[in-house]
Amino acid sequence: MKLVDEADILVKAGNGGNGCVSFRREKFIPKGGPDGGDGGNGGSVWLVADENLNTLVDFRHERRFRAERGQDGMGRQMYGKGGQDLEIRVPVGTVVTNLATEEVIVDLVRHGQRFKVAQGGRGGLGNMHFKSSTNRAPRRATPGTEGDERELRLELKLLADVGMLGFPNAGKSTFIRAVSAATPRVADYPFTTLYPSLGVVSIERDRSFVVADIPGLIEGAAEGAGLGVTFLKHVQRTRILLHVVDAAPFEMDCDPVETIVAEVRTIEGELARFDPALLEKPRWLLLNKIDLLPEDEREERVAAVLAALEWEAPAFAISAIAKEGTRAVCLRLMEALDTIRAEAREVQAVAEAAPTQVPEVQAEQPAQDGPEASGPDEDDAR
Incomplete structure (x- = not known):
């Protein structure tokens, strides 16, 4: 198979589902109050390194990838189902660049390595979140946010000794x-x-x-x-x-x-x-x-x-x-x-064995001739 070592793709994460405006309606329960549920989160887009692939030929014709949208919220405080994440498999050794900024996002060099390239949108809030003592019948809900959309360049660099x-x-x-x-x-x-x-x-x-x-x-x-x-x-x-x-x-x-x-x-x-x-x-x-x-x-x-x-x-x-x-x-x-x-391996072992250096933070000493600062308990008491 001919090697294809570059490809440009468009990834779109799923939008979040909208929140629901609903009120409880049941027999013998008058004025049941708001019960609109939240929308589900949109699915994210992940790149996964797969050692069984050795070319980007699969991206020659399929260049657009979209994750699933979150389901809208429903009445009876039912939340919408979250969108399913989308996994895109690429060869080990793939370098991913954001075309908008020309910034290298990730270098996938290990089998099974995963990286999220587009975050799914958050689900909107249903009207049950907006009830209060002064607003007992809120008719307000928020829409879901949009998922990330990015144009990416995939560049394969063969892993050889x-x-x-x-x-x-x-x-x-x-x-x-x-x-x-x-x-x-x-x-x-x-x-x-x-x-x-x-x-x-x-x-x-x-x-x-x-x-x-x-x-x-x-x-x-x-x-x-x-x-x-x-x-x-x-x-x-x-x-x-x-x-x-x-x-x-x-x-x-x-x-x-x-x-x-x-x-x-x-x-x-x-x-x-x-x-x-x-x-x-x-x-x-x-x-x-x-x-x-x-x-x-x-x-x-x-x-x-x-x-x-x-x-x-x-x-x-x-x-x-x-x-x-x-x-x-x-x-x-x-x-x-x-x-x-x-x-x-020796360098890696030394790096892993080295303890993480935590900078020491010295407490500030109060001035000798000034009034002592009041502690949080004293402030709260006042």
């Missing part, structure tokens, strides 16, 4: 096919990958991670060239970035090392334009298609590229199509992710 970057035809899709059960499209022309895809890499039982295959970038993507940076948001949540480059570029009249270095710097520039924080993430270099080079030139090519880039992060020479070196990359990724996850 590892994100892949690189020029078109660098071999990102081939790599993800080699290390996982994912089957992204592979062909011998640029922009084969038109939307992101996820693959689960299983190292052993209960040890796995998720890789996101992102469509290729080119120079000027930040200004809309190629597929632009539309899909770079999907690597904002990743823990590690894999920068895939072609170790054997086709340009015959150019120095291959200079070509590789230029491609790496171009991608770095596009990352900086999109979100500088992406450059601070751990980024590993994969020199792919190493099988196209003679064996006696491979080490020299890799060393020259790393020296020209002054690369300090992990780097690997692989052949994704031949699955050469891909296992070693996955094992190193799993080790790094285990460390990152353990550190995150």
Whole structure:
């Protein structure tokens, strides 16, 4: 199924029911008095994160959602029934933005996480609330309030541990096919990958991670060239970035090392334009298609590229199509992710164990030479 990662929707909570004006009418009970009941509250609209969904395609045609209205109040002090809440299920990783204010309302990152995006209206009061010693037959009731109405933008950011970057035809899709059960499209022309895809890499039982295959970038993507940076948001949540480059570029009249270095710097520039924080993430270099080079030139090519880039992060020479070196990359990724996850758990445990700091409030001391303030008991007595 094609990934749909953005959708605009309109949500409308239910209005509250109106209060009722009614008087008690029964045999042998003259002047029974007001007995109009309250209206029911309107239903609210909730967004619920569901791990069984992986796209916003359901919102392409259905864009308006309305919760149930509260029932009007009735005589004999009968309250109206409250409107039923409406739950809208969205994929885990959905960011919700209020289009009116461009403010991010919530980021749904856990399965089952719920958030109320529109509050239902309150039910109106019946006339039994307005009776008094001077107004024994009130003919007044209040209407129910209107429920919230909002235009929302849903934006899906895939939850993956590892994100892949690189020029078109660098071999990102081939790599993800080699290390996982994912089957992204592979062909011998640029922009084969038109939307992101996820693959689960299983190292052993209960040890796995998720890789996101992102469509290729080119120079000027930040200004809309190629597929632009539309899909770079999907690597904002990743823990590690894999920068895939072609170790054997086709340009015959150019120095291959200079070509590789230029491609790496171009991608770095596009990352900086999109979100500088992406450059601070751990980024590993994969020199792919190493099988196209003679064996006696491979080490020299890799060393020259790393020296020209002054690369300090992990780097690997692989052949994704031949699955050469891909296992070693996955094992190193799993080790790094285990460390990152353990550190995150420790930080969370410390944060949860830390006691909540309550600021101390010192009582004001009365002036030494002034009259003592009277206590509340004395004020009441007076």
